[in-house]
Amino acid sequence: MKIEIHPLKKHELKPLYTNPNELGFCKLFTDRMFVMHYSEVDGWHNPAIKKLAPFQLEPSTIVLHYAQEIFEGLKAFRTKKGEINLFRPEMNAKRFNRSAARMCMPAIPEFDFLESIETLVRLEERWIPSTTGASLYIRPFMFAADTTLGVRASSTYTYCVILSPVGPYYAEGFNPISLYVSDEYTRAARGGTGEAKTGGNYAASLLAGRVAREKGCAQVLWLDGAEHRFVEEVGAMNIFFVFEDRLVTPALNGSILPGITRDSVLMLAREQGLKVEERPLPIDEVIGGITTGSVTEIFGAGTAASISPVGSLRYRDQDYVVGNRKVGPISKKMYDLLRGIQYGEIEDRHNWIRKVALDQHAAA
Ligand code: PLP
Numbered sequence: 001m002k003i004e005i006h007p008l009k010k011h012e013l014k015p016l017y018t019n020p021n022e023l024g025f026c027k028l029f030t031d032r033m034f035v036m037h038y039s040e041v042d043g044w045h046n047p048a049i050k051k052l053a054p055f056q057l058e059p060s061t062i063v064l065h066y067a068q069e070i071f072e073g074l075k076a077f078r079t080k081k082g083e084i085n086l087f088r089p090e091m092n093a094k095r096f097n098r099s100a101a102r103m104c105m106p107a108i109p110e111f112d113f114l115e116s117i118e119t120l121v122r123l124e125e126r127w128i129p130s131t132t133g134a135s136l137y138i139r140p141f142m143f144a145a146d147t148t149l150g151v152r153a154s155s156t157y158t159y160c161v162i163l164s165p166v167g168p169y170y171a172e173g174f175n176p177i178s179l180y181v182s183d184e185y186t187r188a189a190r191g192g193t194g195e196a197k198t199g200g201n202y203a204a205s206l207l208a209g210r211v212a213r214e215k216g217c218a219q220v221l222w223l224d225g226a227e228h229r230f231v232e233e234v235g236a237m238n239i240f241f242v243f244e245d246r247l248v249t250p251a252l253n254g255s256i257l258p259g260i261t262r263d264s265v266l267m268l269a270r271e272q273g274l275k276v277e278e279r280p281l282p283i284d285e286v287i288g289g290i291t292t293g294s295v296t297e298i299f300g301a302g303t304a305a306s307i308s309p310v311g312s313l314r315y316r317d318q319d320y321v322v323g324n325r326k327v328g329p330i331s332k333k334m335y336d337l338l339r340g341i342q343y344g345e346i347e348d349r350h351n352w353i354r355k356v357a358l359d360q361h362a363a364a
Protein backbone atom coordinates (compact mmCIF):
# COMPACT_ATOMS: atom_id res chain seq x y z
CA MET A 1 0.00 0.00 0.00
CA LYS A 2 1.43 3.37 -0.96
CA ILE A 3 0.32 5.72 1.81
CA GLU A 4 0.39 9.41 0.97
CA ILE A 5 1.67 11.24 4.03
CA HIS A 6 0.64 14.88 4.26
CA PRO A 7 3.32 16.79 6.17
CA LEU A 8 2.16 18.84 9.15
CA LYS A 9 3.82 22.12 10.03
CA LYS A 10 5.21 22.51 13.56
CA HIS A 11 2.57 25.11 14.43
CA GLU A 12 -0.18 22.66 13.43
CA LEU A 13 0.84 20.16 16.12
CA LYS A 14 -1.20 20.21 19.31
CA PRO A 15 0.46 20.66 22.68
CA LEU A 16 1.02 17.30 24.38
CA TYR A 17 -0.92 16.40 27.56
CA THR A 18 0.90 17.54 30.68
CA ASN A 19 0.02 14.76 33.14
CA PRO A 20 -0.19 11.19 31.79
CA ASN A 21 -1.90 10.15 35.04
CA GLU A 22 -4.91 12.33 34.23
CA LEU A 23 -5.64 11.16 30.70
CA GLY A 24 -8.88 9.25 31.39
CA PHE A 25 -10.31 7.39 28.38
CA CYS A 26 -10.28 8.93 24.89
CA LYS A 27 -10.68 12.56 25.88
CA LEU A 28 -8.08 13.85 23.44
CA PHE A 29 -6.90 12.69 20.06
CA THR A 30 -3.54 12.97 18.30
CA ASP A 31 -2.63 15.22 15.37
CA ARG A 32 -3.20 12.85 12.47
CA MET A 33 -5.57 10.22 11.10
CA PHE A 34 -5.32 7.51 8.47
CA VAL A 35 -8.06 7.56 5.81
CA MET A 36 -8.79 5.48 2.73
CA HIS A 37 -11.80 4.96 0.52
CA TYR A 38 -13.53 2.06 -1.17
CA SER A 39 -15.65 1.82 -4.27
CA GLU A 40 -16.77 -1.25 -6.17
CA VAL A 41 -14.84 -0.12 -9.25
CA ASP A 42 -11.57 0.95 -7.60
CA GLY A 43 -11.52 -1.25 -4.50
CA TRP A 44 -9.57 0.35 -1.60
CA HIS A 45 -7.81 3.48 -2.85
CA ASN A 46 -6.10 6.74 -1.89
CA PRO A 47 -4.64 5.65 1.48
CA ALA A 48 -3.41 8.78 3.25
CA ILE A 49 -2.30 10.06 6.62
CA LYS A 50 -3.41 13.61 7.12
CA LYS A 51 -4.26 16.13 9.79
CA LEU A 52 -7.10 14.97 12.05
CA ALA A 53 -10.13 16.87 10.76
CA PRO A 54 -13.94 16.59 10.66
CA PHE A 55 -15.56 14.58 7.86
CA GLN A 56 -17.98 16.32 5.55
CA LEU A 57 -20.99 14.06 5.08
CA GLU A 58 -24.19 14.54 3.08
CA PRO A 59 -27.21 14.29 5.38
CA SER A 60 -28.26 11.21 3.36
CA THR A 61 -25.05 9.25 4.04
CA ILE A 62 -26.18 5.68 4.78
CA VAL A 63 -24.25 5.26 8.02
CA LEU A 64 -26.19 8.13 9.62
CA HIS A 65 -29.48 6.33 9.04
CA TYR A 66 -28.90 2.59 9.07
CA ALA A 67 -25.70 2.26 11.12
CA GLN A 68 -23.66 0.26 8.65
CA GLU A 69 -20.42 0.70 10.60
CA ILE A 70 -17.75 -1.43 12.26
CA PHE A 71 -14.76 -0.69 14.47
CA GLU A 72 -11.85 -2.17 16.38
CA GLY A 73 -9.96 -1.26 19.53
CA LEU A 74 -6.32 -2.01 20.34
CA LYS A 75 -3.45 -0.33 22.12
CA ALA A 76 0.21 0.62 21.65
CA PHE A 77 2.34 0.32 24.79
CA ARG A 78 5.69 1.99 25.41
CA THR A 79 8.17 -0.28 27.17
CA LYS A 80 10.79 0.89 29.68
CA LYS A 81 13.38 0.42 26.91
CA GLY A 82 11.40 2.84 24.73
CA GLU A 83 10.09 0.21 22.31
CA ILE A 84 6.51 0.37 21.05
CA ASN A 85 4.46 -2.83 21.44
CA LEU A 86 1.18 -3.71 19.78
CA PHE A 87 -0.69 -6.61 21.41
CA ARG A 88 -1.98 -9.27 18.98
CA PRO A 89 -3.03 -6.76 16.28
CA GLU A 90 -3.41 -9.59 13.74
CA MET A 91 -6.41 -10.74 15.81
CA ASN A 92 -7.99 -7.30 15.43
CA ALA A 93 -7.40 -7.46 11.68
CA LYS A 94 -9.16 -10.83 11.49
CA ARG A 95 -12.07 -9.75 13.71
CA PHE A 96 -12.46 -6.53 11.70
CA ASN A 97 -12.94 -8.59 8.56
CA ARG A 98 -15.39 -10.96 10.28
CA SER A 99 -17.38 -7.90 11.41
CA ALA A 100 -17.18 -6.55 7.85
CA ALA A 101 -18.57 -9.79 6.42
CA ARG A 102 -21.49 -9.74 8.90
CA MET A 103 -22.32 -6.14 8.00
CA CYS A 104 -22.01 -6.61 4.21
CA MET A 105 -18.89 -4.47 4.05
CA PRO A 106 -15.67 -5.05 2.11
CA ALA A 107 -12.70 -6.74 3.79
CA ILE A 108 -9.38 -4.94 4.17
CA PRO A 109 -6.30 -7.09 3.48
CA GLU A 110 -4.79 -7.89 6.90
CA PHE A 111 -1.43 -6.57 5.80
CA ASP A 112 -2.96 -3.19 4.87
CA PHE A 113 -4.93 -3.00 8.12
CA LEU A 114 -1.71 -3.56 10.07
CA GLU A 115 0.26 -1.15 7.91
CA SER A 116 -2.34 1.60 8.39
CA ILE A 117 -1.98 1.25 12.16
CA GLU A 118 1.78 0.89 12.30
CA THR A 119 2.48 3.82 10.01
CA LEU A 120 0.13 6.10 11.92
CA VAL A 121 1.45 5.01 15.34
CA ARG A 122 5.03 5.55 14.15
CA LEU A 123 4.22 9.12 13.05
CA GLU A 124 2.34 9.84 16.27
CA GLU A 125 4.90 8.21 18.56
CA ARG A 126 5.34 11.29 20.76
CA TRP A 127 1.75 10.78 22.00
CA ILE A 128 2.42 7.32 23.51
CA PRO A 129 2.61 7.78 27.27
CA SER A 130 5.61 6.35 29.10
CA THR A 131 3.74 5.71 32.35
CA THR A 132 2.85 2.05 32.93
CA GLY A 133 -0.93 1.80 32.93
CA ALA A 134 -1.29 4.46 30.25
CA SER A 135 -1.10 3.68 26.54
CA LEU A 136 -2.17 4.83 23.09
CA TYR A 137 -5.65 3.60 22.19
CA ILE A 138 -6.06 2.82 18.49
CA ARG A 139 -9.50 3.00 16.90
CA PRO A 140 -9.79 1.72 13.31
CA PHE A 141 -13.32 2.02 11.89
CA MET A 142 -15.22 1.80 8.61
CA PHE A 143 -18.53 3.31 7.58
CA ALA A 144 -21.00 3.24 4.69
CA ALA A 145 -20.58 6.31 2.52
CA ASP A 146 -23.28 6.07 -0.20
CA THR A 147 -25.88 8.80 -0.17
CA THR A 148 -29.36 7.28 -0.37
CA LEU A 149 -32.16 6.41 1.98
CA GLY A 150 -32.75 3.01 0.42
CA VAL A 151 -32.11 0.21 2.89
CA ARG A 152 -29.26 -1.67 1.23
CA ALA A 153 -25.55 -2.21 1.65
CA SER A 154 -23.51 0.77 0.54
CA SER A 155 -21.25 0.50 -2.51
CA THR A 156 -18.72 2.99 -1.13
CA TYR A 157 -16.97 3.07 2.26
CA THR A 158 -14.49 5.10 4.25
CA TYR A 159 -11.91 3.45 6.51
CA CYS A 160 -10.19 5.57 9.13
CA VAL A 161 -7.83 5.15 12.09
CA ILE A 162 -7.64 7.63 14.96
CA LEU A 163 -5.48 7.53 18.11
CA SER A 164 -5.96 8.67 21.68
CA PRO A 165 -3.57 8.58 24.64
CA VAL A 166 -5.46 6.88 27.49
CA GLY A 167 -5.31 5.95 31.15
CA PRO A 168 -7.72 3.53 32.86
CA TYR A 169 -11.15 2.95 31.28
CA TYR A 170 -13.04 3.04 34.59
CA ALA A 171 -12.74 5.87 37.10
CA GLU A 172 -12.14 3.10 39.67
CA GLY A 173 -8.80 2.18 38.00
CA PHE A 174 -7.67 -1.30 39.10
CA ASN A 175 -10.27 -1.38 41.89
CA PRO A 176 -13.42 -3.48 41.96
CA ILE A 177 -16.41 -2.11 40.08
CA SER A 178 -20.09 -2.95 40.53
CA LEU A 179 -22.09 -4.46 37.65
CA TYR A 180 -25.81 -4.24 37.07
CA VAL A 181 -27.36 -7.50 35.81
CA SER A 182 -30.10 -6.51 33.38
CA ASP A 183 -32.94 -8.98 32.93
CA GLU A 184 -35.07 -6.36 31.21
CA TYR A 185 -33.00 -5.22 28.23
CA THR A 186 -31.11 -7.24 25.64
CA ARG A 187 -27.82 -6.29 24.00
CA ALA A 188 -27.73 -8.96 21.33
CA ALA A 189 -29.40 -12.18 20.33
CA ARG A 190 -28.23 -15.22 18.43
CA GLY A 191 -28.44 -14.60 14.72
CA GLY A 192 -28.06 -10.87 15.40
CA THR A 193 -24.89 -8.81 15.33
CA GLY A 194 -23.57 -9.46 18.86
CA GLU A 195 -20.33 -11.08 17.77
CA ALA A 196 -19.57 -8.27 15.31
CA LYS A 197 -17.97 -5.09 16.57
CA THR A 198 -20.58 -2.76 15.13
CA GLY A 199 -21.84 0.54 16.51
CA GLY A 200 -25.48 -0.56 16.73
CA ASN A 201 -24.68 -3.06 19.50
CA TYR A 202 -23.41 -0.22 21.61
CA ALA A 203 -26.34 2.06 20.79
CA ALA A 204 -28.66 -0.77 21.91
CA SER A 205 -26.83 -0.92 25.23
CA LEU A 206 -27.08 2.75 26.22
CA LEU A 207 -30.44 2.73 27.99
CA ALA A 208 -29.52 -0.20 30.21
CA GLY A 209 -26.17 1.50 30.83
CA ARG A 210 -28.03 4.54 32.09
CA VAL A 211 -30.13 2.39 34.42
CA ALA A 212 -26.90 0.75 35.66
CA ARG A 213 -25.40 4.12 36.53
CA GLU A 214 -28.58 5.22 38.28
CA LYS A 215 -28.19 2.11 40.45
CA GLY A 216 -24.59 3.04 41.24
CA CYS A 217 -23.02 0.50 38.87
CA ALA A 218 -20.28 1.07 36.29
CA GLN A 219 -21.70 -1.15 33.53
CA VAL A 220 -24.27 -3.78 32.60
CA LEU A 221 -23.71 -7.52 32.85
CA TRP A 222 -25.77 -8.79 29.94
CA LEU A 223 -27.79 -12.00 29.93
CA ASP A 224 -28.81 -13.94 26.82
CA GLY A 225 -31.47 -12.37 24.63
CA ALA A 226 -33.85 -15.32 24.52
CA GLU A 227 -34.45 -16.15 28.19
CA HIS A 228 -32.35 -13.71 30.23
CA ARG A 229 -31.03 -16.80 31.95
CA PHE A 230 -27.40 -17.20 30.85
CA VAL A 231 -24.55 -14.76 31.46
CA GLU A 232 -23.08 -13.26 28.28
CA GLU A 233 -20.67 -10.34 28.72
CA VAL A 234 -20.29 -6.76 29.92
CA GLY A 235 -20.75 -3.60 27.83
CA ALA A 236 -17.06 -3.28 26.94
CA MET A 237 -15.47 -6.52 28.17
CA ASN A 238 -15.87 -10.27 28.52
CA ILE A 239 -16.50 -11.74 31.96
CA PHE A 240 -14.78 -14.40 34.10
CA PHE A 241 -15.86 -16.10 37.34
CA VAL A 242 -13.60 -17.96 39.77
CA PHE A 243 -15.52 -20.90 41.25
CA GLU A 244 -13.04 -22.21 43.86
CA ASP A 245 -10.27 -23.72 41.67
CA ARG A 246 -12.04 -23.25 38.31
CA LEU A 247 -12.11 -20.27 36.00
CA VAL A 248 -15.44 -20.13 34.17
CA THR A 249 -16.44 -17.87 31.27
CA PRO A 250 -19.47 -18.01 28.97
CA ALA A 251 -18.79 -20.00 25.79
CA LEU A 252 -18.85 -18.01 22.54
CA ASN A 253 -22.34 -18.57 21.21
CA GLY A 254 -22.76 -16.12 18.36
CA SER A 255 -24.04 -13.18 20.41
CA ILE A 256 -20.91 -12.55 22.52
CA LEU A 257 -17.95 -10.54 21.21
CA PRO A 258 -14.96 -12.91 20.87
CA GLY A 259 -12.54 -10.81 22.89
CA ILE A 260 -8.81 -10.91 22.25
CA THR A 261 -8.15 -10.32 25.95
CA ARG A 262 -10.58 -13.17 26.72
CA ASP A 263 -8.64 -15.50 24.46
CA SER A 264 -5.35 -14.40 26.07
CA VAL A 265 -6.67 -14.87 29.63
CA LEU A 266 -7.89 -18.37 28.78
CA MET A 267 -4.46 -19.29 27.49
CA LEU A 268 -2.59 -17.73 30.42
CA ALA A 269 -4.93 -19.34 32.96
CA ARG A 270 -4.44 -22.81 31.46
CA GLU A 271 -0.67 -22.27 31.59
CA GLN A 272 -1.00 -21.33 35.26
CA GLY A 273 -2.56 -24.73 35.86
CA LEU A 274 -6.08 -23.42 36.43
CA LYS A 275 -9.04 -25.54 35.37
CA VAL A 276 -10.80 -23.53 32.70
CA GLU A 277 -14.40 -23.93 31.57
CA GLU A 278 -16.04 -22.23 28.59
CA ARG A 279 -19.69 -23.13 28.79
CA PRO A 280 -23.22 -21.73 29.10
CA LEU A 281 -23.34 -20.19 32.57
CA PRO A 282 -26.76 -19.58 34.21
CA ILE A 283 -27.03 -16.38 36.28
CA ASP A 284 -28.67 -18.50 39.00
CA GLU A 285 -25.48 -20.53 39.30
CA VAL A 286 -23.45 -17.34 39.71
CA ILE A 287 -25.80 -15.84 42.30
CA GLY A 288 -25.96 -19.19 44.14
CA GLY A 289 -22.16 -19.40 44.06
CA ILE A 290 -21.73 -15.89 45.46
CA THR A 291 -24.27 -16.63 48.21
CA THR A 292 -22.58 -19.87 49.29
CA GLY A 293 -19.09 -18.43 48.87
CA SER A 294 -17.98 -20.74 46.06
CA VAL A 295 -17.63 -17.77 43.66
CA THR A 296 -14.55 -16.08 45.07
CA GLU A 297 -13.69 -13.64 42.28
CA ILE A 298 -15.22 -12.02 39.22
CA PHE A 299 -13.30 -9.97 36.68
CA GLY A 300 -13.84 -8.47 33.25
CA ALA A 301 -11.31 -8.58 30.42
CA GLY A 302 -11.02 -6.24 27.44
CA THR A 303 -8.63 -3.97 25.59
CA ALA A 304 -9.87 -0.70 27.04
CA ALA A 305 -10.67 -2.20 30.45
CA SER A 306 -7.60 -4.49 30.70
CA ILE A 307 -8.39 -6.80 33.64
CA SER A 308 -11.10 -5.18 35.71
CA PRO A 309 -12.04 -6.72 39.08
CA VAL A 310 -15.75 -6.84 39.92
CA GLY A 311 -16.70 -6.31 43.59
CA SER A 312 -20.46 -6.80 43.38
CA LEU A 313 -23.40 -7.71 41.18
CA ARG A 314 -26.75 -5.97 41.48
CA TYR A 315 -29.48 -8.38 40.43
CA ARG A 316 -33.20 -7.92 40.95
CA ASP A 317 -32.59 -5.07 43.42
CA GLN A 318 -30.18 -7.01 45.62
CA ASP A 319 -26.43 -6.51 45.93
CA TYR A 320 -24.27 -9.61 45.87
CA VAL A 321 -20.78 -8.81 47.14
CA VAL A 322 -17.88 -10.89 45.88
CA GLY A 323 -14.57 -11.41 47.73
CA ASN A 324 -15.28 -8.58 50.20
CA ARG A 325 -14.98 -6.13 47.31
CA LYS A 326 -11.22 -6.74 47.26
CA VAL A 327 -9.04 -7.62 44.27
CA GLY A 328 -8.65 -11.41 44.30
CA PRO A 329 -5.39 -13.30 43.65
CA ILE A 330 -6.39 -14.72 40.26
CA SER A 331 -7.61 -11.34 38.95
CA LYS A 332 -4.33 -9.82 40.14
CA LYS A 333 -2.27 -12.59 38.56
CA MET A 334 -4.02 -12.20 35.21
CA TYR A 335 -3.61 -8.41 35.37
CA ASP A 336 0.11 -8.71 36.16
CA LEU A 337 0.75 -11.31 33.44
CA LEU A 338 -1.12 -9.44 30.74
CA ARG A 339 0.40 -6.07 31.57
CA GLY A 340 3.83 -7.60 31.99
CA ILE A 341 3.67 -9.00 28.46
CA GLN A 342 2.17 -5.82 26.99
CA TYR A 343 4.82 -3.54 28.54
CA GLY A 344 7.66 -5.91 27.66
CA GLU A 345 8.44 -6.86 31.27
CA ILE A 346 7.50 -10.53 30.93
CA GLU A 347 8.88 -12.69 28.14
CA ASP A 348 6.47 -12.91 25.19
CA ARG A 349 6.45 -16.68 24.78
CA HIS A 350 3.30 -16.65 22.62
CA ASN A 351 4.55 -14.23 20.00
CA TRP A 352 1.72 -11.86 20.90
CA ILE A 353 3.76 -8.67 20.64
CA ARG A 354 4.31 -6.91 17.34
CA LYS A 355 6.89 -4.15 17.61
CA VAL A 356 6.41 -0.89 15.76
CA ALA A 357 9.68 0.00 14.09
CA LEU A 358 10.47 3.59 15.00
CA ASP A 359 11.72 5.96 12.35
CA GLN A 360 13.73 8.83 13.80
CA HIS A 361 12.98 11.05 10.81
CA ALA A 362 9.27 10.42 10.54
CA ALA A 363 7.85 12.96 12.99
CA ALA A 364 6.42 16.30 11.84
N1 PLP B 1 -17.11 -7.34 24.68
C1 PLP B 1 -17.44 -6.12 24.21
C2 PLP B 1 -18.88 -5.82 24.01
C3 PLP B 1 -16.44 -5.19 23.89
O1 PLP B 1 -16.76 -3.98 23.39
C4 PLP B 1 -15.09 -5.53 24.10
C5 PLP B 1 -14.04 -4.57 23.77
O2 PLP B 1 -13.44 -4.60 22.74
C6 PLP B 1 -14.79 -6.80 24.59
C7 PLP B 1 -15.82 -7.68 24.88
C8 PLP B 1 -13.37 -7.24 24.79
O3 PLP B 1 -12.73 -7.50 23.57
P1 PLP B 1 -11.18 -7.30 23.40
O4 PLP B 1 -10.52 -8.08 24.48
O5 PLP B 1 -10.87 -7.84 22.05
O6 PLP B 1 -10.92 -5.86 23.51
Ligand code: COI
Pocket: 072, 073, 074, 235, 236, 237, 302, 303, 304, 305
Ligand atom coordinates in the same frame (compact mmCIF):
# COMPACT_ATOMS: atom_id res chain seq x y z
C1 COI C 1 -12.23 -1.84 23.51
O1 COI C 1 -11.96 -2.37 24.58
O2 COI C 1 -11.36 -1.61 22.65
C2 COI C 1 -13.56 -1.41 23.18
O3 COI C 1 -13.85 -1.32 22.05
C3 COI C 1 -14.49 -1.14 24.26
C4 COI C 1 -15.19 0.13 24.10
C5 COI C 1 -14.60 1.36 24.55
C6 COI C 1 -16.41 0.14 23.33
